[in-house]
Amino acid sequence: MSASAMPEQVAAVTPAKSSAFGLRHYLICLKGIVVRECLRFLHQRERFISSLVRPLVWLFIFAAGFRQVLGVSIIPPYKTYVLYEVYITPGLCGMILLFSGMQSSLSMVYDREMGNMRILLVSPFPRWYLLLSKMLAGVFVSIAQVYAFLIVAWFWGVKAPPLGYLFVLPALFLSGMMLCALGMLLSSMIKQLENFAGIMNFVIFPGYFASPALYPLWRIQEASPLLYKLCLANPFTYAVELIRFAFYGQVDWVSLGVVAGCTLLFLGGAIIAYDPSRGLITRKQGTGGNG
Amino acid sequence: MQHAGTGKRGDEVAALDVAGVSHSYGPKRALNDVSFSVAPATFTALLGLNGAGKTTLFSLISHLYDTRRGSIRIFGHDVSRASGEALRRVGIVFQARTLDLDLSVYQNLSYHASLHGIGGHETRQRIAALIETVDMQGRQHDKARSLSGGQMRRIEIARALLHRPSLLLLDEATVGLDIQSRAGILATIRKLVETEGIGVLWATHLIDEVDDGDHVVVLRQGDLVAKGKVADVVKASGAGSIRDAFSRLSRSEAAGIAEISP
Numbered sequence: 447m448s449a450s451a452m453p454e455q456v457a458a459v460t461p462a463k464s465s466a467f468g469l470r471h472y473l474i475c476l477k478g479i480v481v482r483e484c485l486r487f488l489h490q491r492e493r494f495i496s497s498l499v500r501p502l503v504w505l506f507i508f509a510a511g512f513r514q515v516l517g518v519s520i521i522p523p524y525k526t527y528v529l530y531e532v533y534i535t536p537g538l539c540g541m542i543l544l545f546s547g548m549q550s551s552l553s554m555v556y557d558r559e560m561g562n563m564r565i566l567l568v569s570p571f572p573r574w575y576l577l578l579s580k581m582l583a584g585v586f587v588s589i590a591q592v593y594a595f596l597i598v599a600w601f602w603g604v605k606a607p608p609l610g611y612l613f614v615l616p617a618l619f620l621s622g623m624m625l626c627a628l629g630m631l632l633s634s635m636i637k638q639l640e641n642f643a644g645i646m647n648f649v650i651f652p653g654y655f656a657s658p659a660l661y662p663l664w665r666i667q668e669a670s671p672l673l674y675k676l677c678l679a680n681p682f683t684y685a686v687e688l689i690r691f692a693f694y695g696q697v698d699w700v701s702l703g704v705v706a707g708c709t710l711l712f713l714g715g716a717i718i719a720y721d722p723s724r725g726l727i728t729r730k731q732g733t734g735g736n737g
Numbered sequence: 738m739q740h741a742g743t744g745k746r747g748d749e750v751a752a753l754d755v756a757g758v759s760h761s762y763g764p765k766r767a768l769n770d771v772s773f774s775v776a777p778a779t780f781t782a783l784l785g786l787n788g789a790g791k792t793t794l795f796s797l798i799s800h801l802y803d804t805r806r807g808s809i810r811i812f813g814h815d816v817s818r819a820s821g822e823a824l825r826r827v828g829i830v831f832q833a834r835t836l837d838l839d840l841s842v843y844q845n846l847s848y849h850a851s852l853h854g855i856g857g858h859e860t861r862q863r864i865a866a867l868i869e870t871v872d873m874q875g876r877q878h879d880k881a882r883s884l885s886g887g888q889m890r891r892i893e894i895a896r897a898l899l900h901r902p903s904l905l906l907l908d909e910a911t912v913g914l915d916i917q918s919r920a921g922i923l924a925t926i927r928k929l930v931e932t933e934g935i936g937v938l939w940a941t942h943l944i945d946e947v948d949d950g951d952h953v954v955v956l957r958q959g960d961l962v963a964k965g966k967v968a969d970v971v972k973a974s975g976a977g978s979i980r981d982a983f984s985r986l987s988r989s990e991a992a993g994i995a996e997i998s999p
Contacts, residue, residue, distance in 0.1 A: 467821075471854030478851020482840070489839040561835035565896075568799045569852035570824040576852075721803075 467571065475571050476579045483583035486553070497546065497591045498598070501538040505599060509534055521662055523694040531604045536690035537659025538599075539592045539614070543622045544682060546591060548650055550584035551629030555636050567720070574717045581630060581713070585622035592618055610693040617692035621685035624705050627712035628681075634719030657683040658690075681708040750813045752777045752904040752936030753798065758807035760793055767793040770807070771961045773954045775936045777903065780927060782947045783940040785956035786987055791940040792832060794956070795908045798938075799829050811904055825853070828897030832908040832940075834889055838882040842873065842892055845881055846899060853900035860899075867895040871925065887918030894922065898929075905929065908940045919946070944980045953979065955986050962986050 487494060513530040520527060557563040566576055596611065606614070632649065656676045658666075663683075667674040677683050684701040691698040753775040760768040768790045775781045785791050796802045798809055800820045809816040811823040836845050843864060850860040868877055871891035881889065890910060897905060907926065911919040923946055929935045939946070947953060953970055955963040963970045963986060967979050976982035 467854050470856070474851050474854050474856055478848050481851075482837070482844070482848045485844060486837070486839055560838075561831055561833040562837050564799070564801060564829075564831055565835050565849060566852065567801055568824055568827075568829055570821040571852070571854070572821065 472571070472575065475569070475575070476582065479566075479576070479579040480583040480586055483550075483580075483587055487587045493549070494591075497542060497549075498594055500545065501542055501595050502598060504534065504538055504541070505531055505602065505604065521664070523691045523696050523698075529604075531599075531602075532606075533662075534660055535596075535599060535604055535606070536693060537657070537686050538595065539618065539689050540621060540657070540659055540682060540686040541654060542592050542595055543588050543618065543625050543685070544650060544654060546584065546588035547622065547625030547627075547629040548632075549629075550580075550626050551633040551636075554580075554630060554633035558633075573720060577630060577717055577720055578713070581623060581626045584626040584629075585619060588622045588626070589615070589618050606693040607695070609695060613695045614689060614692040617688045620702070620705050620709065621688060624681060624685060624709040624712060627709055627716055630716040631712050631719060634716060653680060653682040656680050657686050659686050681705065684708075749777065751775060751810070752779075752812060753938060754808075754810040754813075755794070755798070756808050756810075758794070758797060758804055758809060760790075760797060760802065760805065767959050768797075768956075769959045771956070771959075772807070773961065773964045775904070775938050775952070777936045778930055778934040779952055780930045780937045780939060780948075780950075781952040781954060783938055783954050783956065784942065784944070784947070784983055785940075786942055788958065789942075789956040790959040791956060792908055793959075795829070795831070795906055795940065798906060799827065800824060825900065826902055827904045827906060828900065828902035830890070830893045830897050830905075830907040830910045832910075832912065834886075834893070836881040836884075836889055836892060836896075839880065841878050841880055842868075842884070843877040845892065846896055849896045850899055855900060863899055864895075867898055870898075871895045872921075887914045887922075890914060890918070890922060894925065902935070904936045904938070906938050906940075909942070910939070911941070911943065911946065919943075944983050947979055949979075955983065957986060 509531040524533075554563065557566070566580070567573070569576055593611075596606075599605075628649075636644075656673065657680050658677065659682070663674065663677055666677055681704060684698075684704040687698050688701040688705050691701070751774040755774065756772050758768055758771045759766070771790070771794065773781075783791055783794070793802070797804050798811070798816065800816050800823070804817050809823075812826050814823040814826070816823045837848070840848070846864045846867070847860055850863065855863070864877070868874060871894055873888065873891055873895070876884070876888070881892070884892065894907075894910070897907075905926070910926075911922055914922070926937055926939065927948075930937055941947075947967060949967050951967055952965065953963065953967055954961065955970070963974065963982070965973075971977070971979055971982045974982040974985050976985055
C-alpha cells in the first residue's frame with residue numbers, strides 16, 4: 447500500500463467554520479441516493495423480473511379465470527361495465543407499490559445488517575432529509591416498475607384513457623410515498639432480516655387482500671360487514687382508489703386525504719424511529735462490532 | 738487511573754473531546770463515565786479487549802447513537818447538538834465491512850461523495866487521487882464483491898478520506914487481514930497524521946499496532962482504565978512495556994470476572 451504524499455487530502459488541522467450546505471449540495475445528496483437505489487435495482491435482475499412477473503401473473507392468469515366468476519357493476523369512476531382485468535389493474539399498480547415499499551424496508555434492514563446503512567446515517571445532512579431522499583429514491587424505482595407493468599398490460603389489451611397514464615403519476619407518487627414510509631417505519635422495528643417474513647404475513651398479504659384491489663368494496667360488504675370495516679381501516683384501500691380514480695382524470699378526495707395523512711404519519715414515525723436521540727435504533731444493540 | 742489526556746494544546750481545539758460519556762443498552766452498562774481527548778495530528782490507539790466498549794464509543798462519536806450522558810465534541814462541535822458540523826469533519830472506517838458489494842469501487846466512492854454534497858467533477862478528481870493513494874489503480878470499475886478483505890479496507894479508507902476530514906476514526910480496521918495488509922494500512926494512516934495533520938483514533942486489541950510515540954486510551958468493560966502517552970501508561974502501570982501494561986490491565990478484567998464467577 448502506498449503511503450506517498452497526498453496533495454490537499456485534508457484541509458486545515460483546525461478547520462475554520464465551514465459554510466452550511468446549500469440547495470445544490472442537498473440536490474447532489476438526493477441524486478446520489480436515487481442513483482444508488484437505481485443501480486442496486488438494476489444489478490438485482492431477479493428483483494426486477496419478479497416485480498414485473500408478479501402483477502402479470504395476476505393479470506394474465508388470475509383475472510382471466512375470475513372474469514367469468516366475478517361481475518363488476520358500474521361503480522365510480524367507471525361509466526360503463528369494465529372487464530375484470532381493467533378493474534384490477536389499479537390494484538395491481540398498488541400491489542407493485544406495496545411490494546416495492548416493503549422491499550425498500552427489507553433493503554434497509556439488509557443495509558443495517560451489512561453495515562451500508564451506517565454510511566448513510568453518518569452523512570452530515572439532516573437525518574430527516576436522508577430518510578426522505580431514501581424514500582424518494584424508492585418511490586422513483588417503484589413508479590418505473592408500475593409503468594413497465596402498464597406497458598405490458600397495454601399490449602395485453604388492458605388500456606386506460608391515454609391521459610390517464612399521465613394523471614395517475616401524482617397518485618402513484620403519493621401512494622408510493624405512503625407505502626415506502628410505512629416500510630421505513632417497519633424497518634426500524636425489525637432487528638434481523640429473518641423477521642421480515644412477519645412483514646409478509648402481517649402487512650403485505652392482509653393489506654392487499656383487505657382492500658378493493660381485487661374486488662369492489664360493495665361486494666365485500668355483502669360478504670362480511672366486519673371485513674368491510676377492516677377494508678375501510680386499511681390505508682392501502684385508499685391508495686388503490688386514489689390510483690383508480692386518477693386513471694380516469696378524477697380525484698377521490700377522501701382517498702387523497704387519507705393517503706396524504708398516512709404518508710405524513712408514517713414518515714414522521716420513521717424519522718423519529720431513526721433519530722438517534724429518540725429512536726428505537728438507539729435502544730437496540732447492533733452496531734456490528736465486538737469491541 | 739492515568740491522567741495524561743492528549744487534549745487541548747494551548748488554545749488549539751481538540752480534534753475529539755469525549756467528556757464523561759456513559760451509555761447503556763437497557764440494564765447493561767457499555768460505557769461508564771469515559772473522558773479523553775485526541776489532539777490534531779496525533780495517533781491515539783483505543784485499546785480494549787472484545788466487549789470493552791470501543792464500538793459503542795465509535796457509534797456515539799459518529800452519532801449513530803445519541804450521547805445521553807456526557808458530551809462528545811469534534812473540533813468544538815457537539816455531536817448531539819451540531820451533528821452536521823461535527824460529522825463533516827470526521828471520516829469513519831467501521832469494523833464491519835460497509836461497502837455495497839453489488840456496486841463498483843467507483844460507485845461506492847461516488848455515493849459517499851454525494852452524501853457529503855460533493856459534486857461530479859470534484860468527485861472524479863478526488864476519487865482518482867485517493868485510488869492512487871491507497872494503491873488500487875485500475876480497480877475503480879471492479880465490483881466491490883471481487884476485492885479481497887485488505888483491498889476492501891483500502892477502499893473504505895479512501896472513502897473515509899474523500900470529504901477531507903480532519904479526524905479519522907478506525908474501528909478495528911485491520912481485523913482479519915494478513916500481516917502485510919495490516920502493516921500497509923497502518924503505515925498509510927501514520928503518514929496521514931504526519932503529512933496532513935489528521936487526528937486519528939485507532940481502535941484495536943492488537944497491541945503490536947501501538948508505537949512508542951503514540952497516545953493510548955485503554956477501556957475495560959466500559960471503564961476507562963488508562964490514558965496518555967505510551968511511556969506514561971507503561972510507567973504508571975509498573976510494567977516493562979505497553980504489551981505488559983495492556984496485559985496487566987486486561988488481567989484486572991479477568992480477575993474481576995473471576996471474583997463474580999462461582
